[in-house]
Every structure is written in C-alpha cells, then in structure tokens.
Amino acid sequence: MMAKFFPFSIIVFIAISTVFAFDDIDSSKCSSVRYEDRIDCHPDPPVSRENCLERKCCWQELENSSIANQQSSNLPILPKIGIPSCYFGKNYVGYRVENSDHSSSSLSLNLKRIKSSGFLFDIKNVKVNIEELSDKVVRIRFTDNDDPNRFEVPIPKLNLPKRSSSSSPSLLYNVSIVDNNRLIIRRLETNQSIIDINLAQLIYSDQFIQVTTRLPSNYIYGIGEHRAPFRKSTYWTRYTQWVSGLYPRPDHALYGNHPFYLVVEDESPSKSASGVFLFNSNAMDIITQPSPAITFRTIGGILDFFVFFGPKPEQVVQQYHHLIGLPAMPPFWSLGFHLSRYGYNNFTNLNETFTRNIQAGVPLDVQWTDIDMFDSFNDFTYDHKQFKELPDFIDNVLHANGMKFIPMFDCGISAGEPKKSYRPYDYGIEMDLFIKNSTDQLFLGKVWNKNTTVWPDFSHPNAIKYWSDMFAEYYKTIKFDGAWIDMNEPTSFWSGQENGCPEGSRYENPQYVPGMVNENLTLRYMTLCMTAKHYHEQLHYNLHNLYSLSEAIATNAALTNLKKRPFILSRATAPGHGHWASHWDGDIVSDWSSMRWSISSILNFNLFGIPMVGADICGFNLSTTVELCTRWHQLGAFYTFARNHNDIYSSDQDPAALGGTVLKAAVSSLSVRYVLLLYLYTLFYNVHQNGGTVLRPMFFEFPDDKHSYEIETQFMWGDSILIAPILYPNQTEHKVYLPKGTWLKTDQLIIKSQGQYFTIQDRLDLVNYVFFRGGSIIPLQHLEKNTKLMNSIDFGLFVILDRQNSSAYAKGSLYLDSGDSLDPVKNGQYNFYNFEAKNNTLLIQSEWLGHKTLQNIDPIIIFEVLEEPISIRVNGNESIIKGFSYNKNEKSLYVPTKLPIYNEKSSSTTTTNDHHRIHYLIEW
Numbered sequence: 076m077m078a079k080f081f082p083f084s085i086i087v088f089i090a091i092s093t094v095f096a097f098d099d100i101d102s103s104k105c106s107s108v109r110y111e112d113r114i115d116c117h118p119d120p121p122v123s124r125e126n127c128l129e130r131k132c133c134w135q136e137l138e139n140s141s142i143a144n145q146q147s148s149n150l151p152i153l154p155k156i157g158i159p160s161c162y163f164g165k166n167y168v169g170y171r172v173e174n175s176d177h178s179s180s181s182l183s184l185n186l187k188r189i190k191s192s193g194f195l196f197d198i199k200n201v202k203v204n205i206e207e208l209s210d211k212v213v214r215i216r217f218t219d220n221d222d223p224n225r226f227e228v229p230i231p232k233l234n235l236p237k238r239s240s241s242s243s244p245s246l247l248y249n250v251s252i253v254d255n256n257r258l259i260i261r262r263l264e265t266n267q268s269i270i271d272i273n274l275a276q277l278i279y280s281d282q283f284i285q286v287t288t289r290l291p292s293n294y295i296y297g298i299g300e301h302r303a304p305f306r307k308s309t310y311w312t313r314y315t316q317w318v319s320g321l322y323p324r325p326d327h328a329l330y331g332n333h334p335f336y337l338v339v340e341d342e343s344p345s346k347s348a349s350g351v352f353l354f355n356s357n358a359m360d361i362i363t364q365p366s367p368a369i370t371f372r373t374i375g376g377i378l379d380f381f382v383f384f385g386p387k388p389e390q391v392v393q394q395y396h397h398l399i400g401l402p403a404m405p406p407f408w409s410l411g412f413h414l415s416r417y418g419y420n421n422f423t424n425l426n427e428t429f430t431r432n433i434q435a436g437v438p439l440d441v442q443w444t445d446i447d448m449f450d451s452f453n454d455f456t457y458d459h460k461q462f463k464e465l466p467d468f469i470d471n472v473l474h475a476n477g478m479k480f481i482p483m484f485d486c487g488i489s490a491g492e493p494k495k496s497y498r499p500y501d502y503g504i505e506m507d508l509f510i511k512n513s514t515d516q517l518f519l520g521k522v523w524n525k526n527t528t529v530w531p532d533f534s535h536p537n538a539i540k541y542w543s544d545m546f547a548e549y550y551k552t553i554k555f556d557g558a559w560i561d562m563n564e565p566t567s568f569w570s571g572q573e574n575g576c577p578e579g580s581r582y583e584n585p586q587y588v589p590g591m592v593n594e595n596l597t598l599r600y601m602t603l604c605m606t607a608k609h610y611h612e613q614l615h616y617n618l619h620n621l622y623s624l625s626e627a628i629a630t631n632a633a634l635t636n637l638k639k640r641p642f643i644l645s646r647a648t649a650p651g652h653g654h655w656a657s658h659w660d661g662d663i664v665s666d667w668s669s670m671r672w673s674i675s676s677i678l679n680f681n682l683f684g685i686p687m688v689g690a691d692i693c694g695f696n697l698s699t700t701v702e703l704c705t706r707w708h709q710l711g712a713f714y715t716f717a718r719n720h721n722d723i724y725s726s727d728q729d730p731a732a733l734g735g736t737v738l739k740a741a742v743s744s745l746s747v748r749y750v751l752l753l754y755l756y757t758l759f760y761n762v763h764q765n766g767g768t769v770l771r772p773m774f775f776e777f778p779d780d781k782h783s784y785e786i787e788t789q790f791m792w793g794d795s796i797l798i799a800p801i802l803y804p805n806q807t808e809h810k811v812y813l814p815k816g817t818w819l820k821t822d823q824l825i826i827k828s829q830g831q832y833f834t835i836q837d838r839l840d841l842v843n844y845v846f847f848r849g850g851s852i853i854p855l856q857h858l859e860k861n862t863k864l865m866n867s868i869d870f871g872l873f874v875i876l877d878r879q880n881s882s883a884y885a886k887g888s889l890y891l892d893s894g895d896s897l898d899p900v901k902n903g904q905y906n907f908y909n910f911e912a913k914n915n916t917l918l919i920q921s922e923w924l925g926h927k928t929l930q931n932i933d934p935i936i937i938f939e940v941l942e943e944p945i946s947i948r949v950n951g952n953e954s955i956i957k958g959f960s961y962n963k964n965e966k967s968l969y970v971p972t973k974l975p976i977y978n979e980k981s982s983s984t985t986t987t988n989d990h991h992r993i994h995y996l997i998e999w
Contacts, residue, residue, distance in 0.1 A: 104164040105133030111365040113162035114276055114287050117193065118360075118372060119587045127161035130193045136160045156313050156362065156590070168275040170201060172255055180207040180238065182250055184258075185220065186274060194586055196281035198222075203258070203274065209236035210246045211385070212394055213260060215270070217279065217286070217378035226376050226617050228356045229534070230624055231400050231651030247384040260382060262347060267291050267340050269349045270382055282374050283587045290367040291349070294339040294784060296772075297682050298361050300331030300648070305675040305772060305787045307336075309363040315591035317358040318620050318647045320566030320601055322662040322696060323669070328591050330564060330661050331648040332620040333683045334361060336369065337391055339774070339784070346778040347386040350395055354379040356620045356649070358598055360589040374585050375617055388775045389767050396684045396766025400654030403631075404763040405687050407894030408479050409557065409642045409657075410715070410752050411440025411862045412745050418723030420447050421461040426468065431731040433860075435738055438745045440861045441479045443559065447723065448482065452523035453489045455499050455549045457482075469554050477863025479556035481644070486563045486626055490519060491526020499545055500529070508535040510615070513577050513606040520567035520603060527573075530565055530603070533625035534618060535610040539632045546633035557642035558630050560656070563623040564647045567602055576604035582616040623647030627656040640895045644716070648685060657687030657716055665694025665725070670707050671802045674790055677714055677770050686762055686769040689714030691721060698725045702804055704733055705740045709844065710800040712744035713792065715755070715769055739839045746858050747821060747842045751796070753854040753870055753889060758793045760890035760907075764900065769793065776848075777814040780830055786812055795851035795887070799835075799844045807837045809844075817849025819875045819938055823965055849939070850877030852887030852910040852917075866894050869931045869973075874912050876939035883939060885912040891976075892926050899926070906977065908993065912937070915944070919974070921993035928977045935997070937968040944968065944999035951996075968999065 116132035127134040137158050170186040177183070186201040200220035208214050214235075219225050239245075248269065251259045260270040271289035278285040295307050298314040302325045307314070315328040323329055334353040339346060353359075357375035364370070371378070383394040396402065414432060419425040429442055448465065450456040457465055469480045488499050488509070495501055503509050509529040512518040519527040531538055549555070570576075576583045582605040588596045598605050598616070605616035618625075627645050634641040643656035652658070660676050663669045673690035680688040692711035693704040699721070708730065711717050719741075721728050730741035748755075758769045768775065771791045773783035789799040789812065797818070799811040813828035820826065821842050826833065835843055847853060853873040859865045876883040891906040892899040899905045903925040911918045919932065943961040946953050947970060960969045974995055 100128065100131060100133065100164060101166055104166040105135065107165060108133065108162060110137065110158055112368070113159045113364075114368075114370065115159040115161065115285075115362075116163050116167070117159075117161035118285065119194070119283070122161055126193070130161070131190060132161050132167065133164045134161055156311050158311055163276045168256070170274055170277050170279075172252075172274060175252075181205060184252075184274070186277070188279075192278045192280055194278060194280035194283045195581075198279040198281070201277070201279050205250055205258070205260075207246070208238065208381075210239055211383065211390075212236050212398075213248060213250070213382040213384075215258075215378075215380040215382065217277070217284070219279075219377070226613075227379070228354055228376065228621070230621060230628070231654065233354070233398055234400065236394075236397065247386065248382075262340070262349070262384060262386075264345075264386070265340065265347065267347075269340075269384070270351075282581065282585045283372070284374075284378060285370060285372045286378060287368055287370040288351075290338055290369055292338055292341040293365075293367045294341055295336050295363065295367070295369070296338070297333065297336040297350075297679060298363075299333045300329040300676070300679065301325075302329065302672055303675065305678050306784070307363060309365050309367040311365070312363050313590050314361040314363070315359070315589045316361065316620070317589055317591075317598065318564045318623065318649070320562060320564045320646075322664065323660060323672070326591065328589070330646050331658070331680075331683070332356070333648070333650055333679075334359065334371070335395060335650065335683060337388060337682060339388065339778075345386065348388040348391050349385055350383040350391040352381045352383070352395055352398070352650070354381065354650070357617060358589045358620070360591070372587065372589070374587055374589070388778070389771070392682055392768055393766035396653075396762070399651040399684055401764070401766050402653040402684055402686050402759070402762045403641065403655060403657075404900065405657070405759055406640045406642050407752070407756055407866065407892075408440050408862045409687070410755055411717075411749070412438050413441040413443060413481075413716070413718035413720075414439055414729060415443030415445065415718055415720035416727070416729070417445035417721070418447060418725075419444065420723075422464045422468065425462075426464070428727070428729055428732070432729055435731040435734075436742055437730050437738070438742075438749050438858070438860060439478065441481055441556070442473055443481045443718070443720070444483065446483050446485065446523055451489070451525055453492070453497065453499075454485055454487075455545055457553060466552060466554070474554065477861050480554070481557040481559055481642070482553060482555050483559045483561055484630070485522065485561055486565055486622075487520070487522040487524065487528040487530055487567075489524035489526070490517065490529045491524060498548065502544065503529070503531060503541060506537045506541050508532050508537050508541055510603065511608040512572060512604065513580070513608065515608065518603060518607045519572055521569045521573070522562055522567060528567065531626075532609045533622065533629050534613065538625070539629045542629040543633040543636045546637065550637055556639065557644070558634060559644045560623070560626055560630055561646050563626050563645060564602060564619075565622050570597065570601055571599045571604040577606050580606050582606050582614055621649055624649040624652055624655070627652055631655040635897065638897065640897055648680075648683070651684070653683065653685035653687070656685075658685045659688065659716060659718065660690035662695050662722070663690050665697045665699040665703065665721070667703060667802070667804060669694055670703065670710060671788065673710070673714075675787060678772050678790060681768040681770045684766070686759065687715050688770075689716035689718060692717065692719040693721065693728045695721050696725070699728045701733055701735065701737055704728055705736045705839070706801050708737060708741040709744045709842070710798075710802070712741070712748045713798045713800075713845070717745070717748065736839055743840055744842050747845060749858050749862075749865065750855050751792075751853070752862065752865065753856060753891075754796070755792065757854070757888055757890040760900070761793075773797070773814065780814045782812055782830065783814060795848045795853055797846040797848065799846070801837060801844065808834055809837070811835050811844065811846075813846065817875065817877050817939065819847040819849070819873070821845050823938070823967065825938060825966070847873060847875050849875050850885050851875050852885050852912060854887070854889045862894065867928075867930065869933045871933060872910065872935045874910075874917060874935060874937040876912060876937065878939055883912070883914050886910060891928060891930075908976065915999050917997040919993065919995040919997070921976070924977060924993065926977070930976055931972070932974040932976060933972045935970040935972050937970065937999075938966065940966055940968040940999070946999075948998045949974070949995055970997070970999075972997075
C-alpha cells in the first residue's frame, strides 16, 4: 500500500494518479466486506435488490439477530438500525480524485462524480480542503466547486485558532492520501488514525450528503442530545440531530443539535483523546457501527469538519469550546437553589410554596413562574387578577431579602389579540420581523395563545432591538433577574400551518429524512414548515436547528442592556449556546431511569460547552414519589443548575410540601452545595477563560484507571470533588468506586483507596456520597440562607494533603467578584488566588486583585498532618496564629487565621499592575 504523507510543516507535492473505476460489480469485492464494515449505499427508502444494483452497489440481506451485540457491556437504549443490505463494495468509486494542490499549511483535492449516487442533483465537482489551523486543530471542508453560494452555517461566528508563529510548529498529526482515495489523518505520537475517509464512497448531492470515517476506538462520547448512556454505542445506532420539542425518550431526537464527538484512543498507551465537530445546521443522522466507524448524513449545507487532537480529553473539549465560544460566566446567585412549578395558578399558591420552604430552612435563591402567571398565556404580561400581588412580592420580599425572580419568555407571540391591544405583536408587525410563510404572508402557528401564534425571526437585523425593547418595557412592571426561554425549537401545536405546508416542495418532503425525527418522518412535525421564510429569504429548512441560538443571543443582549449579568435558561440548544445561555433537560419524566439518565445528560452538555445544566429535580412529568424525590434531591443538589420544577398535572413536590425524608435530604444536600459554591464559581471562571468541563466523567481525571471508563453513576466537580449518589430504589447502602489515592469524606474521615469499591451506608442527615480528592485545596464558606448573604462572609480552606513517597502536596485556586457585575474579567473587577501546600507549608498568593472585599480566610483545616506542630508561623511571624488545634485520630490541623484577602496598605504585600498582591506563607 502506497501512502503519500503531508505533514504540513514539510509538505511535499506528489501527483495523484487516476484510479480505475469498476463499473461492473465484482462479487469478490462484496463478500470481502465484513458485516461490521458495511457502509450504506442506499439509506433512502425503499430499498430493494434492483435499486441497489442500479447504484452499482453490493446486495446481501442479513438478519440482525445473526450477529451478536458486540457491546454487551455498554447496553444502549437507542433503537438499533439494520445492518445495511445494500452497501459499497471495495471497488466502488463514486468520486474520483482528479488533482491536488498544496501549500505549507493546506492540501486541496478536487473530486469528480463519475457515477450517479441515486440521489437527486448530485454535486459533480467537490473540493476537499484540509487546513492546518494550529498544531492541534485541523479543518476539513467539502464544498461544491461550482457553487460558492451554497448554504453555510451563519452562527456562531467561529473563533479560528491562530497558527503558531514558529517556523516548525510541533504538530500532533500528519495527513496522507492512501491508495489515491483514502484521506487519513494520524496522531504522530502513536501513528493512530483519527480520520480515515474513503473519498470514493462519498455521497454529495443537493439534499443528501454522506461521509464515513473510521474511529480509533469504541470509546465515543457526545453526538448530540439523546436519552442514551454517556458512552455511546457503536453497534449500528442512529443519533439524529434535529431539534424537537418532544419530551425526552429514547426513540426521538431531543432539544439539542450538537454534532460533536470525543473519542478515547484505547490503543494509545497514554490514553490520548481526539474530537470531531461538524459545523452543519441541517437535519442529520449520525450513525455508529462496530468497525468502529461513524457516518454523517446531512440533508443540506456543506461538510465542514474540525478535528481536535487534545491530547487529553479535557484539552479536546477546551479546543472545541475555543472554536464555538467559551462558556458564559454565570451570576453567583444562579448557583443557588431554584424553586418553580407550572401550576401555581395564582399568587396565593406561589406565596405559600415559597413561604413554607423558607420556614423549613431550605436554602433558596430564585423563585420562578411558568406560563400560568401570564394573562391569556401571552408573553410580556401577567395576570392582574390571579397574580396582582406579584410585582410587590418581587420587590419587597425577594429582592429585599437578596433573592431573585425569573419568569418565562416563550418565543411564540400571540397573533390573535384585538388590534393595537398587544404591544409585542404590534411592534413586531411595525418592524416586519416575524417569520413569513412560502407566500410571504405571516406564518401562523399555534402554541399556548388562545388563537394563533407568530414567531420573531431572530436572524433579522432588528431582532435584538425588538427583543431588548420588549424586555425593557416589561421590566418597568416585573423586575425580573433572568430569562427562561422555552418552546424555542421552535415548537408549535400544529405541524406547519393550520392547513399544513406546501406538499409539492422538495424541502417539505426531501428524499431522505433523518430517521429519528418523529414517528411520521416529517421535518415539520410540531414545528414550522420547512418552506417558512426568515430574513433574506432563508428557509426554515436550513435555520431550524439555529433558532434557539439566535434567540439566546438576542436574550443575552436584552438582559445586558438592563445592566444585568445575563442568566438565561434555554430548552433548545445548538453549538455555541453556552456562550450565551444555559440548559435544562426539559420535560423529563419523574422516574428512576430518567434520574439516572440525567447524569449522562449533564456530562454531555459539559462536552458541548454548556456547563450550566441540570434536570428538573424530582422530575417534571407525572407525580414523583417520596423515595425518588429524596434521591433526586441528593443528586440534583450537585447539578450545576439546581431547580425543583414540575408540571400542572402533578402533585406538589417542593421539599417542604413532601416534608420528611425529602425535606431532610434537600436541606442536607443543598447545605453542602452552598458551602462549596466558591469552589463551583471558580470552576465556572476557569471554563469561562479556558473552556472545558465543570462537571466531568471520572476518566477525564483518571485516564489510566480502566474502571473509570465504565462508571456512569458517579461524576466529578472539576478535578477535586467526586459525587456518587444513590440512584436505585430500596437502597440503604451503595457501593462507591474511589480511584487510587487519598479521599476525604464529608464527615472528615480519610479513605485510602487502591482503586476499589467501598460500601457506604445511607444517612439522610449526612451527605456521605461526596468525596474530596487528596492533593486538593478547596475553599468553603459557612452556610447562609442565600448567596447574597454569603457574598460578604469569610471563607475557609480545606487542605487535603496527598502523601506520596514521604512528600505531601496539595493545590487549589479561588475566583471572587461582586457576583453579578457585567464582564468582571474583561473589566478587571475580580480577584484570583492560588493556593499551594508542600510538606509543612501553605502558600497563598493573589494573581489579580481588582475587587475590593472585606472577606478573610478563616479557618484553614489541613488533613493528613502526621504530627502535631509546635507552632504556626505566617510570613515568619508566630504571633499571628493563636489557638490552633490538632486531632490525632483524624490527623487534621485546625488553624484559625482571619487573614485579609484584600488589604491595600499591608506591609506584607507587593504591588503589580497597580494592585497590591496578597502573599501569605504559612508554616507548621
């Protein structure tokens, strides 16, 4: 086999010769294709032997039951697709490489179609451009060489990496063309192929594009929002990317479109990871198969791939986030507990729910309302009869006590109100920014409004002004603090307009429809017609999956104009969404399997760049049970977004309403959450600056531990805290896997693990499923009723020394700001501190001081101190620390410190960038 290598830094041109195409089907080239390697040549129905052979492809029917599931250890819950009966033979050539061109950082191939794919409007000439964006990121674009105006994704605006200024950057990969038709990109360190595409088998037509690449392993994660395990099955499984408003279930596409995957290269001794993102917003199927391989099928746009070489999993995710937009920095109050439900129905019920939880001692920061507080379910209104006390409650109860209020903002605007009586509709008509139908009339659908509904076109240049003006006008009456944008797939109760959609359109009825859109296999099911028109005559066919993102961008601008750090909760999402908004898991069912699945979901969305995420605690649909709600509160307290919310037909499920074990579990678990909020806030700062995950799977931190890849019932807060909740009924104890090392329980007992399971007894009054990792320094605060009260109190440090080879070490950091200021990092209005412990010393240093605070560090508790110290010195002074204590059994040292963290005139500080640096060296 001849390979032509193109490491971009030393690229050498080698002419590509013509490949002979077999027009006749060679049976030996069919039988030699293994079942697991079959690439579907006829994915569009109906499939028959005659149709298959007409496409010059191989035909052999095969019963799925004849091949055993090769991933029994990773049982998927998505429906299987059939093993293709019509597939490409080894000699199939649909496209031929005609010629190539190259530069020091790119390689271009020109492909020519030499036989029909069977799809309408084949693209005759395809250009493949492989470009080195950095030493760790490659871009591969497949475009129509004859049509430069083909639709491409308009948002988000990508932040392309800058190439190294070095004359010979340290590339992690090389590019080669093998056998004149295989595009292979390998990791240089291991020679592992990360991309392996047979260009001859590419299908590229106007409304169907298919490409397959082999995978380096079966350990694959991501691939959009689906009710599926975190590790995705590679046994003939379909993952459809089409934003849908249906409740989470295995056989449907869900609310998020995220064609990104991360794969761990299990043959690599260093467990390297890579990732691939397809920048395409059209409806698509992503198919996995046991080769292992992955196939992308999209029905529009172009193929625009980005390949990330990590090499660590967290680095892959960071590289992806830098491209699509780094996650937003949430306001500190949004990390508190949120209380909501659909079905308060009146202010009396809302106030009773709020009051009983406050009186029961539930930490609480945010009160929400759903559409039942609206007047006739209309946006930017409230029911003056049933909720007449609401404005006063917001101002004089919530805000007066440091709490917040968030209402619903559905994207659908009522079109059935009397003329000149409903400002959101009248103003939208005046600005001409509602979506139109195929005949350029208003597109009329139906959601909660009494009559008909129209939708703002958030791609319109006036959309941000319209949305901002409506928010500003509403704020004069309802002093909201954030925005909940729902139904923004967008969902409609009609499939299209009341009389349907233009049936003769190839956009309404494409030749191929992604297979999990819905049971009716129509793209318009419970949404707009595909022929609906956005600004500049763009079709909803192309923009459907981007609607929520464009709304999130407008909502972010509207809140920013109100001088609030935006907090936006969105049901539908797209790549780049986390730069503007957060996400919750939608209308999740109140059952045990849904609770367990939520862990997979929150980990997925951290991969997708939306780290502020959670499911409705205790579930949304159907009434919960006491035991389920107890366990869900124990888990949900450690979502990044923690909210109890349910629907109008279900019984009350707030902690105080259920009382007993639910209340006890909610208070104890939320108390631990609140104590750790500074640590969580610092994690958000880190991803806001660098990308990456706040919640992460265990193997991100323990890549050499094979057990960490299989466990999906535990997860990490950053690199230092492990969460391992009970997820099954009737359990009074459960097994927790702790990777090798030192771990500290919340009862301050040390566990030394060799990489093993431990049996943990259940206690509702003690959160004994949270473990602090040795080698960590974690900031903590005393518990208060809400985050406003915690903003000004002192904080302490947990120092958990990791002892290896007679040495001891721990590190950590802390980010502080006012909690809700706009762009604090950009404006320098924040503090950042680094902590490092070595043997018998702890160094505390400020990296940046731009936020004035009266807070102190007090106390410091150090674990794994083997001997009681005689004295403790701060910057060489023994007189500062008095009354320290040592626990011989726990080997812990308690140090009351009261050390200021912002002191403009302290003699122990030095100045840098016109700020006074904090420097404390503590010795014992």
